[in-house]
Amino acid sequence: MQNIALIRLQMNHLVTQARQDIHSLSVMDDSSDNSQTLQRLWDTVSSMHFLSEMLANQAMMAGYYFSTVPAPALPAQPGTAAQPGVPPVTPLPNQTLPPPGDLTLTLQELENYDGKNGRPAYVAVGGVVYDVTNNRAWAAATHFGLVAGKDYTAEFASCHAGQEAILATLPIVGRLA
Amino acid sequence: MKKAVLPPDSLTNEAIAARLTNAADENLKKGLINKRNLVYLELNGCSGNIISLLNGQNPSFEYTLNSLVDLRYSNSLMAAEGEQASEKLMAVLDEDFILAVEGAVALKNNGLYNVIGSLDGQPLTGLQAATTLGERASHILAVGACATHGGVSAAKPNPSESVSLQQVLTDREIIKLPGCPVNPDWFLGTLAHLLLYGEPETDNLGRPLMFYSTLIHDRCPRRPFFDRGIFAEKLGDKTCLFKLGCRGPVTRTDCPTRQWNGHVNWPIGDDTPCIGCSQFGFPDAMAPFISFDTTRVVKDE
Secondary structure (H helix, E strand, O other): OHHHHHHHHHHHHHHHHHHHHHHHHHHOOOHHHHHHHHHHHHHHHHHHHHHHHHHHHHHHHHHHHHHHOOOOOOOOOOOHHHOOOOOOOOOOOOOOOOOOOOEEEOHHHHOOOEOOOOOOEEEEEOOEEEEOOOOOOOHHHEEOOEEOOOEOHHHHHHHOOOOOHHHHOOOEEEEEO | OOOOOOOOOOOOHHHHHHHHHHHHHHHHHHOOOOOEEEEEEEOEOOOHHHHHHOOOOOOOHHHHHHHHEEEEEEOOOOOOOHHHHHHHHHHHHHOOEEEEEEOEEEOHHHHOOOEEEEEOOEEEEHHHHHHHHHHHOOEEEEEHHHHHHOHHHHOOOOOOOEEOHHHHOOOOOEEEEOOOOOOHHHHHHHHHHHHHHOOOOEOOOOOEHHHHOOEHHHHOOOHHHHHHOOEOOOOOOOOEOHHHOOOHHHOEOOHHHHOEOOOOEOHHHHOOOOOOOOOOOOOHHHOOOOOOOOOOOOOOO
16 A cells, blocks of 8 residues: 555645645735745645545545455555655556457447446547547547547548547557457 | 836736837827728628627727727728618728628528628628628738638538638638637737738638637646546536536637636636637537536446
């Protein structure tokens, strides 16, 4: 449970930062500096929100972990606390999925991955299936009138000719059968 | 000696605008700048852009009307009506003028789906006005979504067969100011740039870079939430609205910093997603404007 120790450390740093900023705000009169401090306070709270969501996720996962793998008694690791720069690792929610890139889908199966009702959003171009769930140009699993879960080889060729680099940025989930 | 603009001169928007307008006023008085004619046509649309223009600040709408240009025709604002107004429009043809057009051009029945006046007892169609004036204007500004790419007027099923201004003036260079409506600053700023320094630098779609160069997503105050994968589940949530269908990641405007209604607020600032009103293809290509089925998990669909 090294993750939880790290998250706790980060959370404590953020709380200290927030208290310091609140103190600064209470003693400062200059309104021009206030906006900077407020912005930092806002960012700090955003980070705390993120960490608490992650903690909640881990708490929900804990049952899963404990039932499958008996948690080994962790010896105290003196090095852990001294590495605040290490980014926390988000646990994968779907442990049952095959490793990315190994999925083989028919066109009909692809249609299930439409990004709705909590499902991921996949699209196919040139026989390769890509994950666009969190791609910024695919808000709500739609993209300029196109919906996820379909083969868009022709559409890609007509709108993004010569822009194959776009595909290289997308995570590959597998291939079309 | 000319006083340099350095602190302690105030650098607020109002102070800068005041210095610019005073300088322009002085140059006008000395005859160094000449006021130019502006013709503002309203074709197949909702007049939303000229209403948005009334909201202009620094320079204000009154300043635009009194000092920036000689507004020769605007069917919403001029006193003349009927044939008299049309005659005023035609009188500009032999002079130098800048043409601003809002609304799409309706092509159906030779343009009869959009009649903007009458001339010599005949209906004057938007199509006629756009082609006649478009051929003679020194500069052309397409204002708003309908004029730049068809917009709402050309949305499916497009009963009036509306098209963008560029499609009827294929050989003219047009500065395009998309937006539904256009922000008053985008129009007034482009117009002022045209008068003071000539045509502004534009991107490959004809949009002035000074207003349309940055993705909303890249200046969004909620960007940290996107980067961390924290998404709003309903309207009113203070986090990233991406899963609800926010079009900020595909729309290029300066809304996050400029804001609206006198630089007060903007959609995302009020917890509602960007609908991509300034993106080419709006509204059809930006639909659906809001989706809840991406965030809400239903057990039995």
